[in-house]
Amino acid sequence: MAVSEDFPVGLRVMVVDDDPVCLLILQRMLHQCRYRVTTCSCATQAYTMLRERQDTFDLVISDVYMPDMDGFRLLELIGLELDLPVIMMSANGETSLVMKGITHGACDYLLKPVRIEELRNIWQHVVRKKGTFDFNRDNCSIDWDSNKTLVEVQSEDHGSRKRKGNIELSDAMIEDANSLKKARVVWSSELHKKFVNAVNQLGIDKAVPKSIMEIMRIQGLTRENVASHLQGLIRLLKA
DNA sequence: GGCTTAATAT
DNA sequence: GATATTAAGC
Numbered sequence: 001m002a003v004s005e006d007f008p009v010g011l012r013v014m015v016v017d018d019d020p021v022c023l024l025i026l027q028r029m030l031h032q033c034r035y036r037v038t039t040c041s042c043a044t045q046a047y048t049m050l051r052e053r054q055d056t057f058d059l060v061i062s063d064v065y066m067p068d069m070d071g072f073r074l075l076e077l078i079g080l081e082l083d084l085p086v087i088m089m090s091a092n093g094e095t096s097l098v099m100k101g102i103t104h105g106a107c108d109y110l111l112k113p114v115r116i117e118e119l120r121n122i123w124q125h126v127v128r129k130k131g132t133f134d135f136n137r138d139n140c141s142i143d144w145d146s147n148k149t150l151v152e153v154q155s156e157d158h159g160s161r162k163r164k165g166n167i168e169l170s171d172a173m174i175e176d177a178n179s180l181k182k183a184r185v186v187w188s189s190e191l192h193k194k195f196v197n198a199v200n201q202l203g204i205d206k207a208v209p210k211s212i213m214e215i216m217r218i219q220g221l222t223r224e225n226v227a228s229h230l231q232g233l234i235r236l237l238k239a
Numbered sequence: 240g241g242c243t244t245a246a247t248a249t
Numbered sequence: 250g251a252t253a254t255t256a257a258g259c
Contacts, residue, residue, distance in 0.1 A: 184252060208243065227243070228252050234244095236250095 011123045012036045012056060016046040016074065017063040017089070021219075022112070026061065028220050029116040035123070043069035047077055054082060058126045061110070064090035064097065072104050079105040085125040089114060185225045194218065195229060 013035045015026045023039045030037045038057070040046035043066045050057060060078060064071035075086050088101040091112040101109045107125045110118055187195070198215035199207040209227035216226070 187251080210242070223242080224253075228254085231244075232251060 010034065010036050011126060012038070012058045013122075014046060014050060014057045014060045015039045015062075016041075016043055016060065016066070016071075018042060018066045018068075019063070022063070025219060026114065026119075029114070029119050032116060033119050035119075042066065043071065043074045047074055050078065050082060050084070057084060059085050059087070059122060061087045061089055061122075064088055064092065064101070072100060075101070075104050075106055087122060087125065185221065185229075187229055191218070192229075195226070 013030055015023060015030070015037060017023050017026065017039075018041055020041060023041060027037045027039050038049075040049065043062070046060075046062070047069070050060065060074075062071045062074050066074075071088055071090070075088065078084055078086055085107045086105065087108040087110060088106040089110040089112060090097060093111045098109045108122065185191075194216050195212065198212045201215060202208075202211050207230075209223045209230055212230065213221060213223050213226045
């Protein structure tokens with residue numbers, strides 16, 4: 001059973017936000033929480049995808065303010081046609097807005113900036129709504145075969161309820177499946193420049209990963225990333 | 240327990 | 250070769 005540290009792994013989450021930066025951040029954090037994430041930058045597209053691929057999502061997180069469709073409208077549509085838990089999200093925490101979210105059927109309301117701690121437990125909404133969560137589904141891990149076709153791989157359970165056949169995928173999902181493999185940080189000259197600046201600012205003897213990272217202020221860049229880069233640099237300085 | 244650094248893996 | 254991950258030491 002794919003449960004680690006009491007977490008159901010692989011819950012399928014759709015994130016809708018017109019701000020690509022927010023999308024990226026959310027995606028990162030959700031991945032860190034071991035969810036499978038599909039992102040969508042416009043509500044109408046999200047709605048289409050959700051409707052076309054019912055049963056391929058467990059949970060939706062949607063921004064409130066979006067250019068093409070109000071988040072509440074999306075919430076309403078989902079509540080009408082699909083039976084998915086929806087979490088609303090906004091930088092605006094006015095009680096009236098939050099109220100509106102809840103009364104329209106949202107199961108939660110996240111305030112931006114969203115902290116990862118708040119995402120860790122969102123799977124509970126799925127359990128709550130469905131009354132159950134089919135952990136067994138996770139016996140099927142998703143993997144790429146050599147033809148870059150997504151197939152469902154059955155685990156030891158050669159039981160009765162075998163689902164057969166390949167799954168058709170939207171581009172968004174394909175892209176996400178790729179991103180499940182942890183994206184490596186690429187140290188562009190731009191990024192490296194900031195790194196060097198931080199090091200100089202600290203002074204060479206005080207330049208440790210944590211401080212460097214804090215000065216750089218790059219969203220998503222971890223201390224480990226900086227440590228690794230620092231080590232690589234030191235190594236070739238000695239060579 | 241968190242952090243840095245060295246060693247090792249991908 | 251670059252970056253990640255793990256192990257060791259502080």
